[in-house]
Amino acid sequence: MKRRDFLKSVSGLAAGAALPAMPAVVSSAYADARSETLLIVSEGGPNNLDIHGVGTNVPGYEVSWNCYDRLISHEMKAGPGGVPYYDRDKFKGELAEEFKIDDMSVTFKLKKNAKFHDGTPVTAKDVKWSLDRAVSVGGFPTFQMSAGSLTKPEQFVVIDEYTVRVDFLKKDRLTVPDLAVIVPCIVNSELVKKNASEKDPWGLEFTKQQTAGSGAYKVTKWTAGTEVIMERNDDWVGGPLPKIKRVIWRMVPQAGNRRALLERGDADISYELPNKDFQEMKANGKLNVVSLPFSNGIQYIGMNVTKPPFDNPKVRQAVAYALPYQKIMDAVMFGLANPMFGAPADKPTEVAWPQPHKYNTDIEKAKALMAEAGVAGGFETTISFDLNFAGVNEPLCVLVQESLAQIGIKTTINKVPGANWRTELNKKEMPLFTNVFSGWLDYPEYFFYWCYHGNNSVFNTMSYKSAEMDKLIDGARTAAATGDKATYETDVKGFVDLAYTDIPRIPLYQPFVNVAMQKNISGYQYWFHRRLDYRALVKG
């Protein structure tokens, strides 16, 4: 080959490569499709379209929320920064036209014009079948139902074709709110039963692949790990007809690319970006960035109180005085979190959760406490974190490691793969670790019941046991159920105070849920599940 021929072939190749890059001829149908379609990009996608399925992941909850209806849902109120925020205490009917809460039961009258996606009307037997399913399939859905004392199929009673009664097992303030979470969704029972088998009586295999609900959207195409396409259900009666006709949800694993897609205006909404990106996007103002605190959620440093040296409260207090709180806020969270530390010494404890504790970074005080505990020379330990959230956890642990070294605690960082984290937490052997907990139901006693109670649930990661604590938590739960406000308030203040003096876990901050969207997108609502509600979104 001669040089000239070679060059010719190279330039030919270059021209060929440039060809498809020229602006594409845009057909008008294409432009219409764009204006009525919402393009969402995120890191992960659903693994199951049904929240009752085995091991449905968090993105799967988003599909369920938008494609299925519940009997009731929450009203909206103005949240921080004027962003609509779900109102914990106010409910409205979704499939229910009206509902009446009595002493030991709640009765729902269904909307008579509600239809499933295939056109069959929604009736009381569908509601009963769906709630029976939620309390019977086992795993996460059943667990969530039990959090509101909903455990037995006998609790759900069909009165007539359009009336259902839910009986209370015992007085529990969380029963009605638990009927408004994602799990008690109403499924098309006839359709699913047709596709169920002996081995799979609840038809989980069928609903894994397609939505069988009455919700505002239905999934028309799902390619696992790649995309989900949802179309609006024009016959939806659960609320005002949504503005967005079509939702395309693409999985883009690279955070940098998701940001590029947003900034170029190709994608409409994204979440799950590094805090630094959100902070920069907020600063340059090209996009709308909404940041709202996780309701009832905290990132914390936990210590295993069953083993020395952390069985000594003085050591735990020393750690609490040695943590680099402000540095973590600045360098790890880039300010996108609510501080949960350094409250003024004279601030009275509130009847609220989360609320900041009074510890602050004070190395001298920490050293003094270490000496008091008899470990002035320090000790060695490991600090563990979940690699799935390495973006936050890794720098956080490095800062903690640095800071603890100043009071003589030498730490080795132990990175636990995401698949393994839950197992490790369950073993309750890690001496020192960081983790996040947030509850769907936004009540202090709910948080404390899972995280501090002596029945030692998975989330009591510190294995903390205290008879006094249990008495206060149980007291608050009973007081809430019976409406005894005075006892409730003293008990809540009591357990918060005790949690902060005994300090088995040290709250660092309340994280934010961050969502970035184009300027022409409006109507974002914050929900306890922190996923998107497409029904309220508007484009243009």
Add this chain to the structure above:
Amino acid sequence: MLAMIGKRLMFAIPSLIGVVIVTFLLTRALPGDPAAYFAGPAATKEAVEQIRKKLGLDRPLIEQFFRYTNDLAHGDFGNSLTTGQPVAAEIRNRLPASAELTLLGLIVSIVIAIPLGVLAATRPGSWVDHLCRVTTTAGVSLPVFFTGLVLVYLFYFQLGWSPAPLGRLDVFYSAPPTVTGFYLIDTLIARDFEAWRSALSQLILPATTLAIFSLAPIARMTRASMLAVLASEFVRTARASGLSPATVIVTYAFRNAMLPVITTLSMVFSFLLGANVLVEKVFAWPGIGSYAVEALISSDFAPVQGFVLTMAVMYVLLNLVIDILYGVIDPRVRLEG
């Protein structure tokens, strides 16, 4: 010829059996408990046990293995837990995406690297030789995900020439009916030229990324092998006989220099499939590599086993093709075979 193919395939059977056993044991040895992972963030111990039972993970290992091989014999690769789909179907859908990308990357790479290597060998020490050295060294020193990100930043984010890195087609085009699984071919069969264009423009950046990475071995091997052949006696004889330089280089020298290049190509193809994982992540490509990695992260056994098995079969076939190609290029191999 057929006898040779048959013999080669016979040899592959023990290695495939070995692969089945090793992948089964390796995936079981992975840290992490799939039952705890899939039971979700709020699971109790009982919930985890329920899931374990549902997944059949409470049975003894040997029973799990026999159930697995039995399913395999029936063409059932099991179900992925992360994506919720049958593994066989997923691999069938995703393999063409990876293969199309890898093949295109390889073709681009060959089209650039072989002429570059030949030119560098015929003019050692010239500017072409230096160009060859610099581009190949630069290409192989840059990690693929980095090259990919730079290309996206430059051609999509800054210049806007390239479409959004969102997989195989623009979001608003629908995929052509599947015939081969290769979008470039399927869109032509469906006579959907707009979609063909979209598929091609989506392919350019990732294919270029792979090509840049694989330039070095191909170009260097072509150059070295050409240099050796050009210095040999039959080339000197051909030159002395007054044959034109083109005839000497293309007909005599190049054909003889091809053997080591073919071997390199097979190696490059296999490590491109590996490099693919990162490129697929950067370009949100729905390929087989990103699928396997995601499965690995969540201790999802079935897809990992399916992936390794598919790859093993592909390697066996690839080696077979290379052996046949040897025979076509070099008559001596045919005689020995």
